[in-house]
Amino acid sequence: MKDYLLLIVSAVFVNNILLAQYLGNCPFLGCSKELGVALGMGGAVVFVATLATAFTWLIQTFALAPFGLDYLQTIAFIVVIAALVQFVEMFLKKAMPPLYTSLGIYLPLITTNCAVLGIAIIAQRKEMDFVTAVIFSAAAAAGFLLALLLMAGIRERYEVTRIPKPLQGTAIGLVTAGFMSLAFFAFSGMI
Amino acid sequence: MSGFTQALTRGMWREIPPFRLVLGLCPTLAVTKSADNGLGMGAAVIFVLVLSNFFISLLRKLIPAKVRIACFIVVAATLVVAVELLMQAFAYPLYQTLGIFVPLIVVNCIILGRAEAFAAKNGPLLSIADGLGMGVGFTCSLTVLGALREAFGAGTVFGARVMPEAYQPVAFMVEAPGAFVCLGLLLAAMNALGRDAGQPPAGCRACGACYEAAARREGGA
Numbered sequence: 001m002k003d004y005l006l007l008i009v010s011a012v013f014v015n016n017i018l019l020a021q022y023l024g025n026c027p028f029l030g031c032s033k034e035l036g037v038a039l040g041m042g043g044a045v046v047f048v049a050t051l052a053t054a055f056t057w058l059i060q061t062f063a064l065a066p067f068g069l070d071y072l073q074t075i076a077f078i079v080v081i082a083a084l085v086q087f088v089e090m091f092l093k094k095a096m097p098p099l100y101t102s103l104g105i106y107l108p109l110i111t112t113n114c115a116v117l118g119i120a121i122i123a124q125r126k127e128m129d130f131v132t133a134v135i136f137s138a139a140a141a142a143g144f145l146l147a148l149l150l151m152a153g154i155r156e157r158y159e160v161t162r163i164p165k166p167l168q169g170t171a172i173g174l175v176t177a178g179f180m181s182l183a184f185f186a187f188s189g190m191i
Numbered sequence: 192m193s194g195f196t197q198a199l200t201r202g203m204w205r206e207i208p209p210f211r212l213v214l215g216l217c218p219t220l221a222v223t224k225s226a227d228n229g230l231g232m233g234a235a236v237i238f239v240l241v242l243s244n245f246f247i248s249l250l251r252k253l254i255p256a257k258v259r260i261a262c263f264i265v266v267a268a269t270l271v272v273a274v275e276l277l278m279q280a281f282a283y284p285l286y287q288t289l290g291i292f293v294p295l296i297v298v299n300c301i302i303l304g305r306a307e308a309f310a311a312k313n314g315p316l317l318s319i320a321d322g323l324g325m326g327v328g329f330t331c332s333l334t335v336l337g338a339l340r341e342a343f344g345a346g347t348v349f350g351a352r353v354m355p356e357a358y359q360p361v362a363f364m365v366e367a368p369g370a371f372v373c374l375g376l377l378l379a380a381m382n383a384l385g386r387d388a389g390q391p392p393a394g395c396r397a398c399g400a401c402y403e404a405a406a407r408r409e410g411g412a
Contacts, residue, residue: 019367020367021221021367022217022220022221022367022370023217023221023295024217025216025217025220026214026216026217026300029213029216071272071275071276072272073294074268074271074272074275074294074297075265075268075269075271075272075297077294078264078265078268078297078298079261079264079265079268082261082264111260111264112264112298112300112303113298114217114295114298114299117294117295117297117298118291118295121291121294121295122291125291164379165382165383166379166380166382166383167375167379167382168382170213170375170378171375171376171378171379171382172375172379173375174371174372174374174375174378175371175372175375175376176375177371177375178367178368178369178370178371178372178373178375179368179372181367181368181371182363182368185366185367185368
């Protein structure tokens with residue numbers, strides 16, 4: 001139990017997928033202008049990343065590894081993720097319309113979100129077992145959501161702040177991310 | 192021939208990927224701890240980008256519009272697997288340093304963005320030129336950023352000492368925060384320089400939306 005707790009803390013704070021491992025920067029900078037959008041995007045990532053890691057783990061263990069097809073990992077994973085995203089979208093539309101309306105528009109954007117593929121590959125490279133991989137993916141994606149929400153909170157303030165012209169937009173977003181990342185560095189002493 | 196030259200040079204300055212188009216930020220931040228890494232990553236991206244542009248432009252009349260993104264991803268993924276195998280065979284230390292960012296080239300927005308915005312509409316030769324130009328622009332940006340971070344963070348560039356002996360390396364620069372701040376400031380510098388060119392950077396809404404944004408820019412220009 002303690003191991004899982006450590007794993008979660010490490011994935012959310014210490015090795016934050018965005019601020020320490022640089023994955024998923026495009027949505028981080030693109031979808032962090034409003035809190036509502038950030039919540040939708042982050043929620044969709046948590047949902048899809050957890051499912052995708054579970055599916056890719058099964059595929060790696062039962063379809064690729066036994067036949068020595070490990071080199072097909074990248075192509076198999078991205079196809080699985082693309083198909084999964086499509087499937088999740090159709091399923092949500094049918095079964096859970098309220099959730100679909102809040103997450104729906106973000107789902108197609110997730111196929112090419114490197115955080116999702118990145119989490120699946122990290123879980124594979126660290127040779128986690130199934131339960132660990134699922135917990136890790138949920139925690140890492142929760143770290144993404146946390147960073148996205150914090151960033152959106154800061155950037156909403158920027159709307160009413162006077163920022164030098166060349167720094168406006170992505171540039172100030174990146175600088176802010178740098179200082180957030182510095183703050184998250186403090187967590188590395190925890191474990 | 193002027194169309195060819197234009198396709199080739201556009202990616203090198205006017206629409207240089209990480210700065211002007213703001214595409215492909217994750218590898219830009221992650222692998223630029225040193226100039227070496229930046230160059231290596233750039234080379235891998237050039238390879239994938241040129242070939243993916245070439246194949247997609249050959250297949251552009253065969254790919255149905257509805258499933259084109261999936262087709263682009265499969266083409267890119269195939270090439271990335273080839274790069275992975277080649278790097279394991281000929282550049283293993285680099286492969287290990289770049290880590291998961293080699294397989295992640297497949298979701299690099301530049302590949303999909305160029306496929307959607309250029310290769311799907313132009314002939315193979317022009318597409319190769321576009322891929323090469325964008326790839327070289329990307330490589331240059333990565334190498335410059337890598338050299339800058341290496342110079343301040345370790346006092347060296349390409350492993351050769353450039354700072355005086357007494358220089359105390361700023362570890363901040365080679366860690367994650369340094370990557371973000373350094374890229375942000377470079378971006379601001381490019382914005383300040385490019386003001387007269389009238390090319391505002393296209394804000395990247397989300398990785399998946401990049402190709403849409405790029406396509407719209409391409410259509411509007």
